[in-house]
Amino acid sequence: MIAVSLLGLAGAALAQDIPANMPKRKPGLWEMQTSGMGGQSQTTKFCLDADTDTAMYKMGTHMSGQMCSKFKIDVQGSNKVVTDAVCKINTPNGGVDMTSHSETTYQGDTSYATQGHITYNPAIMGHADMAITSTGRWVGQCAAGQKPGDMIMPNGQTMNIKDMQGH
Template sequence: MSSRCRWLLAVSLLGLAGTALAQDIPANMPKRKPGLWEMQTSGMGGQPQTTKICLDADTDTAMYKMGTHMSGQMCSTFKIDVQGNKVLTDAVCKINAPSGTVNMSSHSETTYQGDTAYSTQGNIKYDPAVMGHSEMAMTSSGHWVGQCAAGQKPGDMLMPNGQTFNIKDMPGH
């Protein structure tokens, strides 16, 4: 996947997930089980991308705070509606792309299967189009794998390219 496609995928994921993090964690938000999670994301007709992350309650909170910081700077509108095991999100954001400012609107629905799995279906619209895409369907799913591996600490994320970093070390945390 080219770096331009990775950029578009990252912006799209922000549309699906980051905007859902743009406010305090709703009290009735489903919780994820601590341990090692594997997450797959696909869109743009490319191969699914798989990441793994070691989570605990503090790491989930840190991810929400990071999303709050990023979304608060870019999104003028966001709405989170938790309905039992479903989380519906809608957002309108302005993103600084390599080609200039892009208006992005997104809608996603995440369904949790207890505290060990979730799946997200989303649609993102871009104006103007980004790399020829004015609309994109995205999917994301995650499931609990087990305990974090020996030597892993909460926040350690293994990217599809094999690179590992800790999300708590990222700016905005």
């Protein structure tokens, strides 16, 4: 469920060409904590370099281009990104209209915090709306054996974003 919501937030943010003044993240190992429904928190780690950051944006652009009818990304000042989107997601029970709004504030290139709100029509699993919070922070160099694009999911599984795109 959180993955669907994050896809909405990330997809909305990445559905268009990224503005040239989009804040950049420092290369290395990042840890992202996300919480939403019921206060559940999930931690994902990923190894990032400039090419991987671009690859993640391209993947989001491709996915949201298929799902979203409306999106807007606005970089405000040097450290704030506001996104709004209207998307249609397919679920086992049929199509669901999803509207999202998020605001991400960057602290330099080593951390960021996102506050978001998503509404679903019809409700998904009894939830018509959800608040999402996400924080990301640079924790150091990528671990030995990690390559850019490696993501360690909350369940411990590792996958590579670039491999998913066929790069």
